[in-house]
Amino acid sequence: MRARPRHRFRRLGLPLLLVLTGAAFVGARLAAPPRDAGAPPRDPGAPPGTSGDVRAGIGAAALEAPPLTGEEIRRILSLGPLPDVPPPDPTNRVADDPRAATLGHRLFFERALSQTGTVSCAFCHDPSMAFTDGVAVAAGIGGLDRHTPTVQNVAWHRWFFWDGRADTLWGQALDPLEDPLEHGFDRISVLRVVRDDPVLRGNYEEVFGPLPDLDRPGIPRAARPKRPKPAGDHRDPRVIAWDAMAADDRREISAAYANIGKALAAYQRRLRSGESPFDRFARALRDGDAAGLSALSPAARRGLALFIGDAGCRNCHSGVLLSDSEFHSTGVPPLGGGPLRDPGRFRGVERLRAGEFTASGPFSDDPDGPRAALSRGVVHDPSLWGAFRTPSLRGVAGTAPYMHEGQFETLREVLRHYNTLEGAVLPSHHQETVLRPLHLTDDRLEDLIAFLESLTGEPPPAAWREAPDPE
Ligand code: HEC
Ligand code: HEC
Incomplete structure (x- = not known):
């Protein structure tokens, strides 16, 4: 048989x-x-x-x-097909701990984790919109200059953000919380919110042990390190407070803050899309x-x-995410026209190297592992200027608009770009050799769209899409 x-x-x-x-x-x-779907794998x-x-x-x-x-x-x-579970992440010891995922689920929907009390992760990564926001560029407390990608299937990626400035999923999460334009918060305030909410606190201490004592002398009410933007950030009182803290206190706070990222990552690792x-x-x-x-x-x-085959998409959109998780220039003109402004991966490498919450950093659970080694070997090269990480195409029919500034409203517009490269703006150090106008007929473009649409299937499990029980 x-x-x-x-x-x-x-x-x-x-x-x-x-x-x-x-x-x-x-x-x-x-x-x-x-x-x-539940049958055992075939006898190899x-x-x-x-x-x-x-x-x-x-x-x-x-x-x-x-x-x-x-x-x-x-x-x-x-x-494809997409495997049932993402690759392991040894830089996060609780990556696959269900209790950490429960905590992360609560944190993801928690608006108290923002300066204004209005912005949660789900505010921009809205589960009812395939974990995106449906607008060209994101807005939290302020307006950003990049488009919100989905967090579905994100655990399969090698680099995070359009410029790959994070090399771990848990390190990624710690950036928006302190970004003045997103949550506008700071790590000590984050820990205070967790401490003062009995459910969050119970979840946290079950997974990670006791929170730091935030009432002892030497711990300010609010504090965070200086960020690369905005220009005057060093004058923010929270930055001044951070710089005045003892090194040991800073380290203890940052380690607990890293745990917040690890719980958020444990949750997001569950956001695997269903079968397409x-x-x-x-x-x-x-x-x-x-x-x-x-x-x-x-x-x-x-x-x-x-x-x-002939359209060459697989040169970059490869692997089970239909992304090589590498960086390329596709010549998409900037939103609103004009010359290219976003340095993309070029600045991403600089920020990765300066990063605190990286695979090789002090808060990683696998600082000498393969992920860390790969990041240490990353080169900083002018050819990376204006290059962005290839997005996954899984679920793409439900995540318009497209590209790093949401430049294109529809998949048809994306394909028109690849087909003609009309108006393409390439960085001066451009070295991409695989991109050339495709000159496909309309029928062939419709075929490509039919294929792209077939990459959208069931969303992640409902229990993870809904706001958690208040308990
Ligand atoms: C103000 C809207 C906004 C908020 C709030 C926000 N994000 Fe994002 N998210 C973005 C944007 C925009 C990007 C891409 C930014 C970039 O590449 O520079 C992004 C990128 C990401 C990525 C990387 C996805 C990828 O494919 O590389 C992850 C993961 C993520 N966010 C998770 C979170 C988590 C967790 C939180 C809460 C702690 C959060 N986001 C809060 C808008 C937001
Ligand atoms: C040279 C590498 C490369 C090739 C070849 C390539 N892409 Fe892309 N693709 C990218 C990158 C990089 C982006 C993001 C560009 C940006 O944001 O500026 C992208 C974006 C997209 C998007 C938008 C996804 C989103 O969520 O924003 C779609 C759809 C897409 N590509 C489909 C295709 C198809 C179909 C082909 C073949 C005709 C193709 N790509 C060929 C690298 C490539």
Whole structure:
């Protein structure tokens, strides 16, 4: 039942067998009923089957889409399905601790964690809008100059922010809390809010042990280190108070503040999106389930072939997030026109190196691990000026507008850009060689859009999308 009889193989001959070597999984279960999501993974030792069945299956399911080659199958399976759990994060010892996720869930929705009492993480990363805000550039206490990305599936990323200035998910979370334009808060005030709320305090101490004593002499009411922006930040009373603190006190406060980030990260690691039509297609392909291949329409199938083939999208949108998590210039003109203003990754590297809450830093739980080593090796190069991290395309149909300043309202506008590169503004040190106008016909562009739309599926579990119980 599991393996096809050997003779069918011989009949197909060597060339087809070669095509299949990249796809040794296919066919082994073609005769088996489609697996449900909870079924155990296929026995990796099962012998390969025949391409004849797969081709027949694809033909029946999607007559208007050409059959797949072994290389195409290999490429598709590098994009999906999305694994059930994200890669481990040893820099955060509570990354997968459910109690930390519960605390993080509360913190994510907590408006008290802001200078005005009005801004929570969910204020901009709104679960009812796929954890985005639907506007071009974000606004918290003040207006920002970048677009809010989703936090769905964020745990799969290597770098965080459009410029990758954070190399851990927990370190990322500590930036908006102290950004004068976002939460406008400071780390001591954050800890005071947690201390004064019995539920938050109980959650915190269960996971991390006692909070620092915030009433002892030497601990100001509010304090944080100076930030790169705004220009006069060194005159903020909270910065002056921070600079006056003893080094040991600062360290103890920052360690507790890092725990806040680690709890927020534990929560966000749970925000895995559910299965999309593309995932169902990839799973069917992986498991040799010919009927399941109908999860993608013929148009989406053609779009997928373009995406992994001639359109070159996969050069940057690779891996299970459809992002290489690296930095590129795509020539998108700045919002409102004019020359490029945002240095992107160039400044991101500087800020990463100056960062306090990094994988290699004093508050990391794995300062000598692979994540830390990779960050230490990061180069600072003029070619990074104006480069931004490739966004994930999972759920992209629900996260308009697009690009780092929300320059494009629709997927059609994004594709028009790639198709013509009209009006593209490239940085002077530009070295990107893979971008060229695609000159695709409207029909082909519609196919690409159908594929992009197939990347949106179920949202993360409802329990994590809703505001937590007050308790
Ligand atoms: C004022 C709106 C706003 C608030 C409040 C806010 N964010 Fe964000 N978030 C953004 C914007 C804008 C970016 C991108 C900024 C950049 O790249 O410079 C971002 C980026 C991120 C990222 C990186 C995503 C990626 O793909 O790299 C994560 C994770 C994140 N925020 C989580 C949080 C958490 C956790 C909080 C609460 C502590 C929070 N955000 C509060 C707007 C906001
Ligand atoms: C050279 C690398 C590269 C290539 C090739 C590439 N992209 Fe992108 N893509 C990016 C980067 C970087 C961004 C973000 C650019 C910015 O914000 O300025 C992006 C943004 C996008 C977005 C917007 C996502 C969002 O959430 O804002 C979509 C959609 C997209 N690309 C689709 C495609 C498609 C389809 C192709 C093939 C036709 C493609 N890309 C080719 C690197 C690339």
